[in-house]
Amino acid sequence: MKLDVKLTGAEAVRRQLLRLGAQSTQKALDKTVVDVEAYVMREAGQHTRTGALFASVDKRRIPGGWEVFHDLQRAPHAVFVHWGTKPHVIRPKAGGDYKSYKDADGKTRRKGIPAGGRARVALRWPSGGQFAFAKEVRHPGYKGDPWMVRAAQLAPALFARHVQDPINRLSAPGA
Template identity: 30%
Template sequence: MNAREVFEKRLRQAVRASAREVQEYAQENHRFTSKTGELERAIDVRQVSDFTAEVYIDSNAANYGPFVHNGTKAHIIRPKVKKALRWVPQGGNAFIFARRVRHPGTRSDPFLYKALEAKQEAIKGIFSKAVNVALDDIANSVISDTKSINIKIKL
């Protein structure tokens, strides 16, 4: 393996490790109240290219995730199929019906951005360590090549 391949291998490892670091922090540090853990599990990582990874909310696992992260504006909720909406108020025991409801909107909880910001120093450390390990690998490779050359010269 040449020096470039060694360096690229270590950088790919650093990209994956950094993305996992952000993912784990986002799963553990957020403002939303989790009832099922579904949204935490929906925070996922994908390798986009050799040197790019994304931490994202998997909308297939929790379709409401982007709304929690980005918030929503005030809006009207209407029934899709039936003529009225129905729910039981908190602490109540009877149904309430309405043809539409004015939802006040939700405040955003940008936990992915906060996780990236909180983990900046850790990410710098991961890349610093990866570069140092790559340099050590390359130096050891050069030293072992030099030893084999010396042996050949002595013979």
């Protein structure tokens, strides 16, 4: 007795399996970026005064994946809170040397001083129900809190978990 077996459609099955594998990888990446964004928002939310740092966290697609970032238009201080600063001197914004220039009316102006305004000569901040003033302040620096670095270190483990979850569900008893 002779038994012939003809296998057809193997190439179509192979293509389908490759497509499903690519889809599951993309789904795992999409879930990973949601988890990373949530982690970054949680960590940035610990540094809250105005909520701008928390609100500046966003994500977007880039070629080959995703990017989680801080919108520096919304929270320009994010870089300093994240990486920290060395000790430095803080002076009034418009203090120091000025460059003269001619405005549209031909009047000579000094850069940094509004029309009809005066140069700022002191810093001011609330202290004990009143305002404190100083010509300059020696800031001791700030250590920083690199939550984006921690999120980047966490991402591979999150991705691996999201890739493994569907496999675990398929291999579970009764699946």
